[in-house]
Amino acid sequence: MKTVSAMMLFAVAACSGTDTSTSTSTADAASGSDAASSGVDCTSATTALDKAVCQANGFLATLSSTERTTANPALTDTASRTRWSNLPTGMVTRAGIKMGSLSSTSQAAALELMAAVLTDTTDLTGVRAADDYLAANGGGGGYGAGLYYVAVFGTPSTTANWAIMFGGHHMAYNITFVGGVGYPTPNHLGVEPKAAFTLNGVTYEPLTDEGNAMVAIFQSMSSTDVSSSHLSGTFSDVVVGPVEYATGSSTASKAKFPTGTNRTGVLVSSLSSTQQALVTAAIEAWVSDFDATISSSLVTDYTSATAYQDTYVAWAGSSSSPDVDVSGTYMRIDGPRVWIEVACQGGIVIQGKTHYHTIYRDKMYDYGNTL
Amino acid sequence: MVALLVGLGLSRRAAAHDVRGEVIFLDVGEQAVEVELSVPMFQLALARRQSIEQLTAAPREELAADVRGSVALRDRSGRPFGLEVGTVSVQQQEAGPAMVFALRFTPPRGASARWFELADELVLRTVVNGNVYVFVRRDLQNAVLGDSPTLVGTLHYQQRRLTVDRTAGDRRTSLIAAFHLGLDHIREGTDHLMFLLMLLVVAPLAHARRAWSTAATARRGLLRTAGIATAFTLGHSLTLALGAVAGLALPTRFVESAIAISILVSAIHAWRPVFAGKEPLIAGGFGLIHGLAFATALSGFGFDTPSLVLALLGFNLGVEAMQLVIIALTVPSLMMLARRRGYAVLRRGAAAIAMAASAVWLFERLSGVTTPLSAVLDRAARHGVWLAVGLAGLVVLSFAWSRRGRSLRTVAWAARESL
Numbered sequence: 001m002k003t004v005s006a007m008m009l010f011a012v013a014a015c016s017g018t019d020t021s022t023s024t025s026t027a028d029a030a031s032g033s034d035a036a037s038s039g040v041d042c043t044s045a046t047t048a049l050d051k052a053v054c055q056a057n058g059f060l061a062t063l064s065s066t067e068r069t070t071a072n073p074a075l076t077d078t079a080s081r082t083r084w085s086n087l088p089t090g091m092v093t094r095a096g097i098k099m100g101s102l103s104s105t106s107q108a109a110a111l112e113l114m115a116a117v118l119t120d121t122t123d124l125t126g127v128r129a130a131d132d133y134l135a136a137n138g139g140g141g142g143y144g145a146g147l148y149y150v151a152v153f154g155t156p157s158t159t160a161n162w163a164i165m166f167g168g169h170h171m172a173y174n175i176t177f178v179g180g181v182g183y184p185t186p187n188h189l190g191v192e193p194k195a196a197f198t199l200n201g202v203t204y205e206p207l208t209d210e211g212n213a214m215v216a217i218f219q220s221m222s223s224t225d226v227s228s229s230h231l232s233g234t235f236s237d238v239v240v241g242p243v244e245y246a247t248g249s250s251t252a253s254k255a256k257f258p259t260g261t262n263r264t265g266v267l268v269s270s271l272s273s274t275q276q277a278l279v280t281a282a283i284e285a286w287v288s289d290f291d292a293t294i295s296s297s298l299v300t301d302y303t304s305a306t307a308y309q310d311t312y313v314a315w316a317g318s319s320s321s322p323d324v325d326v327s328g329t330y331m332r333i334d335g336p337r338v339w340i341e342v343a344c345q346g347g348i349v350i351q352g353k354t355h356y357h358t359i360y361r362d363k364m365y366d367y368g369n370t371l
Numbered sequence: 372m373v374a375l376l377v378g379l380g381l382s383r384r385a386a387a388h389d390v391r392g393e394v395i396f397l398d399v400g401e402q403a404v405e406v407e408l409s410v411p412m413f414q415l416a417l418a419r420r421q422s423i424e425q426l427t428a429a430p431r432e433e434l435a436a437d438v439r440g441s442v443a444l445r446d447r448s449g450r451p452f453g454l455e456v457g458t459v460s461v462q463q464q465e466a467g468p469a470m471v472f473a474l475r476f477t478p479p480r481g482a483s484a485r486w487f488e489l490a491d492e493l494v495l496r497t498v499v500n501g502n503v504y505v506f507v508r509r510d511l512q513n514a515v516l517g518d519s520p521t522l523v524g525t526l527h528y529q530q531r532r533l534t535v536d537r538t539a540g541d542r543r544t545s546l547i548a549a550f551h552l553g554l555d556h557i558r559e560g561t562d563h564l565m566f567l568l569m570l571l572v573v574a575p576l577a578h579a580r581r582a583w584s585t586a587a588t589a590r591r592g593l594l595r596t597a598g599i600a601t602a603f604t605l606g607h608s609l610t611l612a613l614g615a616v617a618g619l620a621l622p623t624r625f626v627e628s629a630i631a632i633s634i635l636v637s638a639i640h641a642w643r644p645v646f647a648g649k650e651p652l653i654a655g656g657f658g659l660i661h662g663l664a665f666a667t668a669l670s671g672f673g674f675d676t677p678s679l680v681l682a683l684l685g686f687n688l689g690v691e692a693m694q695l696v697i698i699a700l701t702v703p704s705l706m707m708l709a710r711r712r713g714y715a716v717l718r719r720g721a722a723a724i725a726m727a728a729s730a731v732w733l734f735e736r737l738s739g740v741t742t743p744l745s746a747v748l749d750r751a752a753r754h755g756v757w758l759a760v761g762l763a764g765l766v767v768l769s770f771a772w773s774r775r776g777r778s779l780r781t782v783a784w785a786a787r788e789s790l
Contacts (some may be wrong), residue, residue, distance in 0.1 A: 091466070178510050231499070233498070233499040234417055234418075234420075234497050234498050234499065235496060235498075235500050236413075236417055236498055236500060236501075237500045238500060239499060239500040239527075239528070241500070243502060243525075243527075252525060254531060255525075255527070255529065256527055256528075256529060258529065259529065262528070262529060316499075328609075343500070353461065
């Protein structure tokens with residue numbers, strides 16, 4: 001007789017295909033520095049949008065027709081647009097095509113596409129390198145820089161809608177272009193190890209600036225503010241993680257943003273201008289990683305005086321103030337639109353150390369407000 | 372999926388990942404709501420503010436009390452359902468160990484078991500980022516039959532209550548759903564079908580003492596087929612009813628192994644007669660065992676007496692309808708082929724396959740070890756219609772061959788006459 005166990009159900013729901021190959025990439029793929037040339041020439045692109053469109057088309061052109069079917073789903077494939085997670089790709093499937101299965105030309109083209117929408121690729125490179133590091137330090141074949149997936153939804157265009165997804169374990173980039181305007185959320189980044197690590201002679205420290213920027217906010221606070229911004233309850237992960245996985249809609253995630261009395265913490269407009277600058281710096285640590293044409297208007301919206309009158313910073317955890325080396329430490333920025341969380345979890349592969357899960361969302365414009 | 376995780380070296384590591392969250396399966400019936408509540412161990416430990424070791428050591432009564440204080444169903448007037456906590460166990464699931472609670476909620480007097488407001492604070496009272504996924508797993512009235520649960524809602528810190536309304540549907544939809552359940556159950560029941568087919572394969576034949584011989588008359592063949600089918604139907608209907616109504620149940624391993632034996636016996640009988648003339652008796656006798664297996668398909672639906680009778684009726688009708696279809700598709704071909712000279716090859720070939728399959732099944736069911744064979748057979752069963760097509764094809768071929776033979780013989784006779 002057939003029985004359905006709880007987790008098997010999710011396995012069935014999550015894994016529509018099978019990901020049977022182990023990581024085949026090397027640090028080259030992670031660092032991108034010695035990667036093969038993509039042969040994609042976008043030097044004639046004038047604006048960042050033109051460049052993104054050019055790089056996306058260039059990437060797709062490097063693919064075989066079978067590869068392109070996987071890497072270029074229709075924009076209407078909404079279930080796939082929400083197929084991202086923080087978990088390793090062997091546990092939860094992703095949209096798009098696996099980097100490790102692509103030729104080095106195609107991989108280079110994919111990374112150039114991401115470089116066109118990001119001013120700062122150190123997090124992208126560093127999190128992939130961290131996966132290689134985990135694979136070599138106890139994690140085994142379920143981790144690796146090759147186990148990251150890239151997808152271009154629809155037809156890249158400066159006017160019509162299209163989207164980019166890039167991610168895998170501890171990473172999700174979801175950039176939706178609506179009439180030429182880019183929306184960079186939901187954006188998940190996590191990393192284990194949290195501390196600096198060296199791989200093939202290169203040292204990486206992704207998310208250190210994000211983590212430090214958040215802690216700095218609370219370090220600047222008076223002890224009264226530190227205790228009034230402390231949330232009760234335990235946070236073992238971010239609240240609004242990939243809750244909408246494979247549903248094709250943002251309903252599930254929108255339902256989890258706090259409302260009413262759950263919107264609590266210290267109001268940013270009540271802080272000094274120096275402290276507010278720290279909040280701005282923290283927001284920029286996520287948002288300004290994206291190209292200025294995408295991020296600058298968002299930063300303006302998120303950090304305006306009006307926005308700060310409705311933006312709360314809060315934290316949780318067992319220590320007297322946020323300590324990122326204590327498991328269960330949690331920090332967040334909760335604005336009318338901006339939503340940033342950092343959760344410090346216990347180590348999975350590397351025992352005894354905490355690691356980061358972070359999420360950056362826009363309460364109104366996740367997926368460009370198209371889902 | 373487990374093999375995949377092990378292959379990727381993730382099996383132990385995966386245990387620590389916060390995969391999803393709490394999962395609730397609801398089996399909704401007329402009398403009660405059966406709930407299977409499954410929480411990842413680490414998340415329950417966090418919710419109870421203790422270590423996993425402390426949680427593992429917690430006495431069952433304490434955990435049951437925790438659940439009683441945290442999980443509730445209420446009717447439209449806010450009155451709570453009665454709650455019995457059944458088994459509390461740790462299960463190793465794909466994503467790691469989980470604590471699984473079996474709960475039974477009964478509605479207050481006068482209230483329906485099909486409408487309730489579910490509240491679950493077990494994890495959410497502490498773990499702010501927790502999610503509780505609520506599925507309806509069985510609800511016959513709405514054709515949810517157990518093998519593909521429906522997600523009806525998610526609880527989280529901002530939404531700790533969920534209204535579950537399963538009042539749609541009526542007796543008619545229950546009957547239809549039960550009918551489909553019966554149809555599917557025998558269509559996918561490779562073992563039941565194999566037993567039946569082994570008996571049908573020899574129904575058209577007469578027999579000398581210890582060997583099968585040529586075809587009996589068509590009338591006799593048809594009568595025998597009818598006798599076998601009726602006896603099998605009576606047998607399995609009886610134990611199906613007893614199982615569903617009186618809760619008659621034998622250990623699954625025994626029933627499944629006995630079914631494998633029944634196939635082995637009927638396959639041997641198809642090779643050479645073991646109980647010639649007594650096929651209906653064997654069909655009826657083993658039918659009793661097969662019926663016990665059918666009864667498990669109707670378990671977990673929370674029937675009251677009227678809905679149980681209806682479900683039984685519908686299910687049985689479904690089984691018989693599919694049985695008739697299978698007989699109609701195969702028996703005419705078998706009867707025609709039985710007159711052909713090569714029939715013994717077909718008969719013994721089929722018997723050999725059935726003997727091998729039943730031997731493997733018997734091994735699997737007794738030892739608990741799964742072999743790849745069951746997957747192969749299940750897939751073959753899904754394409755069972757090709758068997759009927761194949762048989763019909765053989766009939767056509769055999770006629771063409773004999774016609775060819777006849778024209779050759781005519782030519783040979785003419786040649787001889789002319790010489």
